[in-house]
Amino acid sequence: xxxxxxxxxxxxxxxxxxxxxxxxxxxxxxxxxxxxxxxxxxxxxxxxxxxxxxxxxxxxxxxxxxxxxxxxxxxxxxxxxxxxxxxxxxxxxxxxxxxxxxxxxxxxxxxxxxxxxxxxxxxxxxxxxxxxxxxxxxxxxxxxxxxxxxxxxxxxxxxxxxxxxxxxxxxxxxxxxxxxxxxxxxxxxxxxxxxxxxxxxxxxxxxxxxxxxxxxxxxxxxxxxxxxxxxxxxxxxxxxxxxxxxxxxxxxxxxxxxxxxxxxxxxxxxxxxxxxxxxxxxxxxxxxxxxxxxxxxxxxxxxxxxxxxxxxxxxxxxxxxxxxxxxxxxxx
Amino acid sequence: xxxxxxxxxxxxxxxxxxxxxxxxxxxxxxxxxxxxxxxxxxxxxxxxxxxxxxxxxxxxxxxxxxxxxxxxxxxxxxxxxxxxxxxxxxxxxxxxxxxxxxxxxxxxxxxxxxxxxxxxxxxxxxxxxxxxxxxxxxxxxxxxxxxxxxxxxxxxxxxxxxxxxxxxxxxxxxxxxxxxxxxxxxxxxxxxxxxxxxxxxxxxxxxxxxxxxxxxxxxxxxxxxxxxxxxxxxxxxxxxxxxxxxxxxxxxxxxxxxxxxxxxx
Numbered sequence: 001x002x003x004x005x006x007x008x009x010x011x012x013x014x015x016x017x018x019x020x021x022x023x024x025x026x027x028x029x030x031x032x033x034x035x036x037x038x039x040x041x042x043x044x045x046x047x048x049x050x051x052x053x054x055x056x057x058x059x060x061x062x063x064x065x066x067x068x069x070x071x072x073x074x075x076x077x078x079x080x081x082x083x084x085x086x087x088x089x090x091x092x093x094x095x096x097x098x099x100x101x102x103x104x105x106x107x108x109x110x111x112x113x114x115x116x117x118x119x120x121x122x123x124x125x126x127x128x129x130x131x132x133x134x135x136x137x138x139x140x141x142x143x144x145x146x147x148x149x150x151x152x153x154x155x156x157x158x159x160x161x162x163x164x165x166x167x168x169x170x171x172x173x174x175x176x177x178x179x180x181x182x183x184x185x186x187x188x189x190x191x192x193x194x195x196x197x198x199x200x201x202x203x204x205x206x207x208x209x210x211x212x213x214x215x216x217x218x219x220x221x222x223x224x225x226x227x228x229x230x231x232x233x234x235x236x237x238x239x240x241x242x243x244x245x246x247x248x249x250x251x252x253x254x255x256x257x258x259x260x261x262x263x264x265x266x267x268x269x270x271x272x273x274x275x276x277x278x279x280x281x282x283x284x285x286x287x288x289x290x291x292x293x294x295x296x297x298x299x300x301x302x303x304x305x306x307x308x309x310x311x312x313x314x315x316x317x318x319x320x321x322x323x324x325x326x327x328x329x330x331x332x
Numbered sequence: 333x334x335x336x337x338x339x340x341x342x343x344x345x346x347x348x349x350x351x352x353x354x355x356x357x358x359x360x361x362x363x364x365x366x367x368x369x370x371x372x373x374x375x376x377x378x379x380x381x382x383x384x385x386x387x388x389x390x391x392x393x394x395x396x397x398x399x400x401x402x403x404x405x406x407x408x409x410x411x412x413x414x415x416x417x418x419x420x421x422x423x424x425x426x427x428x429x430x431x432x433x434x435x436x437x438x439x440x441x442x443x444x445x446x447x448x449x450x451x452x453x454x455x456x457x458x459x460x461x462x463x464x465x466x467x468x469x470x471x472x473x474x475x476x477x478x479x480x481x482x483x484x485x486x487x488x489x490x491x492x493x494x495x496x497x498x499x500x501x502x503x504x505x506x507x508x509x510x511x512x513x514x515x516x517x518x519x520x521x522x523x524x525x526x527x528x529x530x531x532x533x534x535x536x537x538x539x540x541x542x543x544x545x546x547x548x549x550x551x552x553x554x555x556x557x558x559x560x561x562x563x564x565x566x567x568x569x570x571x572x573x574x575x576x577x578x579x580x581x582x583x584x585x586x587x588x589x590x591x592x593x594x595x596x597x
Contacts, residue, residue: 039449060448060449061449063444065477066476068473068476068477070434070470070473071437071440071470071473071476071477074434074438074441074470074474075437075438075440075444075474075477076441077427077434077438077441078427078437078438078440078442078445079441079442079444079445080441081376081419081426081427081438081441081442082441082442082445082446083445083450084449101431102431105428105429105430105431105434106427106428106429106434106438109428110418110419110420110427110428111419111420
């Protein structure tokens with residue numbers, strides 16, 4: 001089995017859960033303790049993006065911007081020029097949704113180490129509805145040169161990812177969720193920007209997950225065992241730069257790929273894998289995620305189930321895919 | 333002018349009418365070291381209307397940041413003098429701009445850092461915006477922010493040349509009462525003749541003395557200033573120009589009387 005340390009209690013009803021944004025909040029405060037160049041800016045959403053912990057600890061390094069997301073990232077760009085390491089937070093729908101051009105020009109092209117935090121991403125935002133359920137942020141950010149894109153799998157990893165991003169000296173995007181999600185990693189689990197991790201070994205299909213969807217792939221893999229299908233689960237928290245080596249090694253072994261993201265399948269995580277496969281290892285691909293449609297109001301669980309983003313639904317899709325798709329093993 | 337002709341393209345009106353402000357800033361007002369663009373004690377300059385960068389490049393060359401011969405590489409493949417300023421390409425630039433509206437925010441972020449975090453109260457942050465650029469919402473977000481935090485080390489110039497791409501600012505998107513707008517956002521406002529060096533220097537002196545507000549200097553300028561045929565065609569004072577004259581004259585201005593491809597044709 002894989003060497004990645006997983007939580008003992010993964011599948012019980014009492015599995016430990018916490019929102020990834022909480023891990024970010026802790027990580028930002030710790031980063032601020034370690035480096036006084038870290039500053040934090042928020043567009044009127046301090047509590048819900050969990051910048052509140054940093055604000056309480058370092059009030060003189062927290063800047064309230066108000067509901068002005070364009071100003072949020074451009075003020076941050078100016079602060080980076082003055083030698084600071086700014087984290088900016090809002091809901092992903094507004095940042096990078098609204099201010100994408102300013103991020104492109106004053107952060108990516110300008111090569112300033114501003115960290116854009118897009119909270120409340122995905123359909124699990126729930127009752128707020130489609131306007132607030134950002135599904136296009138992975139695509140928007142990965143397509144920018146110089147931008148690092150990370151979607152942590154749980155709150156423990158979110159804390160580590162925040163610490164790592166604070167020190168990477170590059171424009172970076174971190175995607176967080178509103179709802180509490182199961183914790184599958186441990187304090188001892190590795191996290192490095194640009195690395196993917198095999199959580200569960202298998203031979204019939206590679207299940208590639210990013211963000212909080214990886215947990216659902218673990219649930220799916222367990223379910224698939226009951227159907228005699230051996231699924232390998234690969235967690236890909238860093239969408240850019242992509243750990244091609246780890247991913248291709250898995251795909252070479254299994255000859256079938258399924259990706260899962262709580263986002264549009266077009267141009268996002270499923271997109272980058274499709275690009276990789278086509279150029280380096282053509283392999284049949286099933287992309288789980290939002291199928292080119294917006295979300296809607298509902299409870300998070302209702303929505304995840306409706307859009308096929310649960311372990312149970314993914315297992316069904318994977319089973320169908322395995323039964324209808326031969327394994328592609330080719331030497332190149 | 334020679335730079336633009338060598339490049340075969342670029343913006344002419346704004347760079348020409350900003351020449352006096354650039355001269356005052358770089359050759360009298362600002363504290364900087366061309367041999368050490370990262371000098372920690374320097375004043376900083378942010379260009380928000382980045383399309384006017386040819387005049388910044390020309391000024392920087394005069395100031396000794398790089399050899400004047402390099403000016404003729406403007407907009408050419410491989411040049412450090414990109415069509416719109418890119419910070420990473422040319423030491424001495426503080427920001428990357430071109431798409432309008434972000435420079436005032438970037439300058440505000442820097443000024444905020446100096447005033448509240450690093451407590452370096454002797455350094456000043458200068459920024460130039462266009463007047464058409466004030467159509468952008470991002471500008472007013474920055475204005476609100478600077479007003480809230482009373483960024484007194486921030487000194488902005490508005491190049492009030494009354495033109496933008498689709499016509500006079502009054503016809504495209506009227507800005508008046510412009511002074512009133514800035515004042516209501518908490519700024520100290522001055523209006524000057526943007527071609528009078530003494531007035532520019534005096535206004536900055538006044539702005540530096542204002543310690544509880546950011547400052548904006550609305551500089552009234554004549555697009556194409558300093559170039560006979562342009563200024564002669566272009567010497568207007570608000571109303572009275574027929575739309576046809578405007579279009580014809582602007583075409584002449586933008587194409588340097590037919591010598592280059594005018595921008596936004």
